[in-house]
Amino acid sequence: MPTHKHLRRLLPATLLAASVLLTGCATGHEATEHAAQHTGSSSPSLHRDPADTQLPRGIAPPGTQQAVGDGAWSVTVQRLERLPAGTAADVPAGSSAYRARLTVTNRRPQIATAPQIAVTWRYGQLGRQATELAGAAAALTGDDPPLVRPNATVRQDVRLVLPDRAQGQPVTVTVEATPQGLAEPDLLFFESALPGRPAAATASQADGSSGSRQDVTPLGQWKAGVRLSSVSVTGTGSVRTARLELSVANGTGDPLPGLGTALRVMTGEDLHPAATIRPVYGYHDAAIAPHRTATQTIAFRVPQSAVGEPVTIEAVDADGSRVTFEGRIG
Missing domain, CATH: 2.60.40.1470 (ApaG domain)
Structure with a gap:
């Protein structure tokens, strides 16, 4: 294989x-430990x-x-x-x-x-x-x-x-x-x-958020060098397309071989399995430079009934460590 x-x-x-x-x-x-585990902070400086x-x-x-x-x-x-x-x-x-x-x-x-x-x-x-x-x-x-x-x-x-x-x-x-x-x-x-005049930094770029020490991290915040954005929804009909951004920060002086993070998406209060997204198969995965961050947009399908409902997403690292994020779809 x-x-x-x-x-x-x-x-x-x-x-x-x-x-x-x-x-x-x-x-x-x-090379598989994320930035916060090396810097002692749950929120990398961006x-x-x-x-x-x-x-x-x-x-x-x-x-x-x-x-x-x-x-x-x-x-x-x-x-x-x-x-x-x-x-x-x-x-x-x-x-x-x-x-x-x-x-x-x-x-x-x-x-x-x-x-x-x-x-x-x-x-x-x-x-x-x-x-x-x-x-x-x-x-x-x-x-x-x-x-x-x-x-x-x-x-x-x-x-x-x-x-x-x-x-x-x-x-x-x-x-x-x-x-x-x-x-x-x-x-x-x-x-x-990039040639041109720098634009003003957005809030998400200016800082990596305060981070969270709780067991569940809100979407949009950093935890253990990983961040998931809010989930947007497009399309019509009984099945919709949901999108989010996965960001992984490399706080070390060595390259990371890739984002290397799988996502388990569950909807509703009963944690109904909606999607599993894996590196390479589900998104482009390439090495991350020292002290740099990589972000990939990830798409998955959800039923129309899940729009506006709670979503729970586990980010699973290659070493088996997990970070749980929560928010809403759309």
Whole structure:
């Protein structure tokens, strides 16, 4: 059976739009323990000045060549560049399109297959995932990595959509690069501010809430490095679509292998089972950079009769630890 990381690598949430240039010239958490367990606080500090250029150890600015496979390869990501309005289709109102370039260089004196690469782009204090625009086949992030000449470089242009409110906020790029023949990826992280004027921080971004020491935590608050937002509902008919945000904070100096949190959703006072959402199968799961937060939007179905009723959600970590949240649906 495929491992968790194999599945995460094989099932990326979205496709990268690519424009490829080939050149031949040189050129469990202990990682499974969450932030609050390391900092002694049930509420991680999320307030970061977007203009702060001091990056934690393990995160590099764009343009830095980072080694993969004991130096056999190097990988870098260029800073996001805002595209003129109208350049890309399917950009919703209140958002803009951006372009960045992913570069992989073969540092060995022989032809070799490029590493298998998955890239995740997260923005803002909560680390929400950016939307990647679909387009041409991806050379570096597809299922069939290319052969690369000695000391040659493969480049892939990536187009993303980010909300305008994210301008000036940090964008953290997670690159999971797995050299041929190896089972586990090398984890690389890059970060810089999104071009534009910073917007005022929202309350949920400015602080992680006071946290709670009680057995049940209200939706919207942090507990043990985990936060679940309120639950929204859309649709009509007897079955509705419910959505919430799962946030996991990494308060350590090491990467976390992913959010790694399963959710058990129960509705009503009688705790009627409604849904179970697991990492990889239920949402995109990628490594979290040191001292950073990752947020994923999760959707599940509930009966119309559950709208407005109590909801209880257990967040179950990979090590079996549990946090119980309560609120209402809709």
